[in-house]
Amino acid sequence: MEMLIDIASWVLLLGGSVFILIGAIGLIRLPDMFSRMHGAGIIDTMGALMLFAGMMLQAGLTMVSVKIFLIILFLMFTSPTTTHALARAALDAGQEPIRDDDPTDEIELALMRELEEERKRLSKT
Template identity: 45%
Template sequence: MTAGLALDIGSWVLMLAGSFFVFVGGVGALRMPDFYTRMHAASLTDTLGTILILSGVILQAGLTLAAIKLAAIMVFLLLTCPTAAYALANAARLSGLSPRPEQTPGKD
């Protein structure tokens, strides 16, 4: 009973912390001044937000097939996120979008 309660509290804490990071990442994606700095904010939601929320849900799932699926989703997201981020940053870089903010003044 108490072990179950501790598990519940642990998973709630994880999920709330994950929600916090996801939300902060969303705010950052709106606040940051240029494209590359926005990518940093977006990776906030992609890394710790994903890890925390999915770990919280895994704790709730317990030792079931659902937990394995959630773990697979988490591993897949953590593998693809840097790849997608690199592809995006590289495409922007090759297209000539300058990473130095002083050279792109007055952009939003």
């Protein structure tokens, strides 16, 4: 049993390491500031989540786990807020996201219509 928990925590730690590396690669490779936010998002969500989960498994059911859980909770509340604040600041300063307005427009419109009907149905009931 202890062996299994050890293996699981190793897998989580290694997975988290891989994901933060991918996030950093995204931060470097992606073309503009708004798409780089998605790379930072990977570090903030999946990478941190997996690394902290691996540490939690190593710590077991102790006060340490509770603290890590609190940290995770705090991170999950704050990271979208900071991203949003940064995006607003960048938009206000006149930064324009690179757009690719070609292939999925029709899918988008069809799905939008569907969504609108769904909403009307919801508001009637």
